Amino acid sequence: MDINKNYFDFIGLPISFHIDQSLLADRSLELQKTLHPDRFAHQTEREQRLAVQYMAYLNEGIATLKAPLPRAQYLLHLKGIDTISESSTPVEPMFLMQQMELRERLEEIPELEEPYDELESLLEEVDDLLAQLRERFAQCYESDLESATAVVRKMQFLEKLVTEIERLEDRLDG
């Protein structure tokens, strides 16, 4: 095992945006068993320490590869692009306009008579947009890195919105 390998190689998956979730689950479980602390109880301290390091790296890898946004961000990271901590980046005005409108709609939901209906349809709309972006990312990240990066930035706006929608849902349920 080698934590200098990227997460895909470490876990044993092909480097791709499309991943086989059941394969990811199987490989993860296998590695987690191999690295279980009980197995190292009688080994040297150095080996125990390494196993803990591998396990931490494995768990980071699983979390990163499991969900589409961190997976896409990681694929860009492997190509030297960081969309997570970049500061100021111009974004398409039309897209921003849409983001503004979606957030305005979300803000008005608590005042509606049937807030859950609107909440549901808003979430569906956002999920559709995200699905389209994932599709687009899968198509272009190998051939057109610039477009792929722009797609991930859009995904980041929409995932933030999903978090906000879920937060409101919790508040309404509360």
Next chain:
Amino acid sequence: MAYSEKVIDHYENPRNVGKMNDKDENVGTGMVGAPACGDVMRLQIKVSDEGIIEDAKFKTYGCGSAIASSSLVTEWVKGMSLEEASELKNTSIAEELALPPVKIHCSVLAEDAIKAAVADYKEKKGK
């Protein structure tokens, strides 16, 4: 994270929240966003025939520092000429609000927003 008193004040009592008619030819609209944190900001100015900003409105979906930065900018630019407004620096915003280093990008966003609003107005007027 601890916010400064000024940030909290602007966050709890944001000035000039709202929307102007962006079809109005005296209104300039700046729309900006920060992909890293998902913040979206709209800043609008209403400009007199003499080129003075008469009114400003904003709407920001984001953290307290982003809201405070845009709120502060709408206060500052009222009465300014377009040139003065477009010379506004994010460092003055960050200083006034005592923003910590990790929140400097919020003031950059507000600077970008006022610049975009001025540019939009000028484009409309064909100047």
